[in-house]
Amino acid sequence: MGNETVAKTVVVLGAGVGGLTTATRLRGMLPEQDRIVLVDRSFDGVLGLSLLWVMRGWRTADQVHVRPKPLPGIDMRAAEVRSIDTDNRHVHTDSGSIAYDALVIALGAGLAPDRVPGLSDVTEAGIAGEFYTLDGADLLHRQLSEVDSGRITFVVAGVPFKCPAAPFEGALLAADLLGELGVRGSVTVDAFTPDPFPMPVAGPAVGKALVGMLEQHGIGFHPGKSLELVDARAKQLTFADGTREPFDFLVVVPPHQAPAPVRETRLGPMGWIPVDPRTLASDVPGVWALGDCSALMLPNGKPLPKAAVFAEGESEVVANGVARHLGYDAPEPYFDGNGSCYVEIGGHLAAKGVGNFLEAPAPSVTLMDPSPEFHREKQDEERAWMERWSG
């Protein structure tokens, strides 16, 4: 390895799936003298898949925190990232500024519930909930456990959103919970999405299979529905096509937005950071983005789904790119686009989708039938992740 004399600093922003894996991979690749600074506002995260189980009641909130133990050779800074100055290669936080030689942005995706008029009113009235945060999933479990009649609507309030299967898994697991509570017969469950079918990135065959699973469990599927307004008094949803739908309880996937410092730095037109699909390099030399805050465009013109499986896969590519940028020998960065995901359908069963998302002209994804084995694989994934970081 060349370039040993001048110590370098790599700053990794965000200690979620992408940031933790990139920082630890880099620590294994760079000489000791090079600093790796990992910045996160809390170092207290949660795996997305655990949120669904908290909502279902198979986990408590206390069981699913991911609080990383000290990572040898990594300077872990608990701080709020305020802004990123790519001209002067500095990150500004609420507890000081950090200069970098290479920067990795893995700040995830934020939620913007205020973008839906009326949503805060129904939430305050206790007739709406969400499972995209740990507190939300925990509360939603209690709220769903009290429902004994009426109509529950699961609504995707904007695209893109994390984990394309999650809203439908949520509806299936809620139906499963209501069945266990003995009230499923008196509660109607419906799912609404702006997309033409679930998980459109995986193609119509996968979408059709998922609609079939919803129908099998008595869940109504309503495509092409962009939520415009929620009326708390009338308990009514208004969609962009002018249709209105009544509800007794609303479960919403809130609109997502890129994290504030990323939006403000204007690294990407919509806030999400455009990256090279094979290297994850941004348009700014020395800056990489991965995971939910990046916009990796596929050959079919759709963005790569926001999923942990991709954030983790991308971390190896980013680590290689950073090491080479700093002048070290490392494999050529190459993201292969392979990924898999599980779709919980209730009854401790999960389907599994496997495919290559970078294939041209469109991703090739196969959905395998639900089985207890796939559910167990997902449990193993959760356990491995918790053990890896929390010890």
Ligand SMILES: Cc1cc2nc3c(=O)[nH]c(=O)nc-3n(C[C@H](O)[C@H](O)[C@H](O)COP(=O)(O)OP(=O)(O)OC[C@H]3O[C@@H](n4cnc5c(N)ncnc54)[C@H](O)[C@@H]3O)c2cc1C
């Ligand atoms: C309900 C649900 C189910 C899911 N199921 C699956 C699944 O089955 N399989 C799958 O692959 N994916 C799943 N996902 C998606 C997965 O959780 C995300 O794609 C993944 O966590 C993205 O990793 P990331 O590193 O990009 O972001 P994150 O893991 O969200 O990490 C971002 C980090 O940045 C920090 N941060 C943000 N802003 C700041 C700031 N200004 N200053 C300091 N720190 C900041 C946060 O604290 C956080 O630790 C699911 C998501 C949800 C919500």
